Amino acid sequence: MPTSIITTDDLQDFKMELLEDIKQLLNQQESGKIKKYLRSSEVMDYLQISPGTLQNLRINGTLPYTKIGGIIYYDAQEIQKVMEENRVLNLEL
Template identity: 50%
Template structure:
């Protein structure tokens, strides 16, 4: 049976390589996310549009801004928000 001894230097090199690979994976996943639909929560939409919770509720009730409710949390597609802001039909 062969025994390999690992040094701190070996572990540091492994850590560096692992971090580089993770960064590459994250950057490639960021690119793929931008091609897909991106969803925002209510607080993010209010901050983005500088509106109150009541105004956002009125946009939902009047059907101006579509949303999805998942487990009590409202989600809004960023594409729908952009269309609404540009004055286009949803």
């Protein structure tokens, strides 16, 4: 069985690659790319709304959702889409 000798340069290269991967993951998390589906509590925190308001958004069809078992999930992209579609531009005359 052949043996490999690991040098300090190899360890330094590994460290730099690992740090770069961690940076990429943190950037993805900050930009919201990691999590596709949010639970109700996360949506309420994100939109700063109450449980009743979230329920009303579900009932009237404003906010699409998926229910699996007893847990309701919301697609993060759909939430963003609803926010953009309901954007009100303040036009001053």
